[in-house]
Amino acid sequence: YVVFFISQWKYYISGFTGSLPADFSYAEYARQGFFELCAVSVINLLLIVAIAFFIKRGKNGRSVILQIVATVFCLCTLILISTAIAKLIMYIEYYGLTPKRIYAMWLMVLIGIVFLLIALGQFVRKFKTVAAGFTVAVVLFGALCVCNVNGICANYNVDRYLSGSLKELDIESLEELGDSAIPALLLVENAKDGEVDPHIQHRVHQILCDEVIARKEEKFSVFAYSIPKIIADSALKDFTPNVPDLS
DSSP, X not given: OHHHHHHTHHHHHHHHHTOOOTTOOHHHHHHHHHHHHHHHHHHHHHHHHHHHXXXXXXXXXXXXXXXXXXXXXXHHHHHXXXXXXXXXXXXXXXXXXXXXXXXXXXXXXXXXXXXXXXXXXXXXXXXXXXXXXXXXXXXXXHHHHHSOHHXXXXXXXXXXXXXXXXXXXXXXXXXXXXXXXXXXXXXXXXXXXXXXXXXXXXXXXHHHHHHHXXXXXXXXXXXXXXXXXXXXXXXXXXXXXXXXOOO
């Protein structure tokens, strides 16, 4: 691992410096880092489990070799996680958020916490590593289910676009986010002159008009209601046509 990290130092450190390596796109750089992390995490976890099963233990049931090896593997994994997260953050900074990028970040955070717990379990004798890892996974999964991922993506991208830190706004991606994106789209619709490209504002206006028409034609169903839909319906009540001049 030491030789590997030294030989690939510039490749991995680029994520922290914000400089993209040659022959890489932002997407390729982030995706490669994510899948490298997943592969190495599985390998390291299997090695730690194998060592725990086959290594000879002392009278107190502990092994110094197991503690050292497991801690080293955990440390190497955490270093790789930090580089993968840096690559993903650089990707997000350039292109914005999508649900897949949030899920990838969530998984990397979970893997990092699990390996921290494994390292902690090597030195705290009564620490239940498996139980703690399972609890953390359940809590994080519950948080992921409760939070409105689509809404987070829409608000983040629109806020950055309106502030000027995001060069382009992917309207098609926003449209795919459904009801969760409507409050953010209304911010684009109601933006002041000069803040938004008129063609983007016109496209957003068409999307909002289509949403209003779809709601009028939609048959009532209690199963179709959700918190994002209720928020979107409330936001659309104040929507008024304001088609920008494209001439």
